[in-house]
Amino acid sequence: MHSLGRAVYMSLAWVSFALGVVGVFVPLMPSTCFMLLAVWAASRGSPRFALWIREHPRFGPTVVAWEGERAIPRHAKWMAGFMLALSVVVLLVTLSLLWLKLLLVAGLALLGLWIVTRPEPGRVEPDSMARLVRR
Structure with a gap:
């Protein structure tokens, strides 16, 4: 390179x-x-x-x-869910355009659904770090 x-x-x-x-x-x-x-x-x-x-x-x-x-820890899912919910509340209170509110809330809801459906991490194997480094 x-x-x-x-x-x-x-x-x-x-x-x-x-x-x-x-x-x-x-x-x-x-x-x-x-x-x-x-x-x-x-x-x-x-x-x-x-x-x-x-x-x-x-x-x-x-x-x-x-x-x-491709796993997300449970604590990160909870934090993401909380932040997404807070973002939805802020959007609903601050935006005046209904179509924009609906579009953004739908997008955040889909993002939240995607996050929740990711698996939680299992136990990391000792040689998994070596596999990642070889990528």
Whole structure:
């Protein structure tokens, strides 16, 4: 890979990682989606950084569960459901266009349904990290 491409991936990885860290502390800002983007970009720019994210005690288990099983932990499902419900309330109170309200509420409901139907992670096998690194 050219050094410019590697630099772009690394920049995206670090920005995404930083946004994910901010998301831990700032209500209404997600962290998991930014961590998934960070590990994806880091896998292309710095596999060592991607491995570090996967092994991180706070962010790693969720990332590994998604990469290995396309699974979402129960606590993350509850938090997503709460945030989606809060978003629906805010939309209903603040938007005046009925068609836009209905469209956005329907979209958020479908997103919530999709999240709820994802499996919950099983026990991670010891060699699963090695399989992820080889990708």
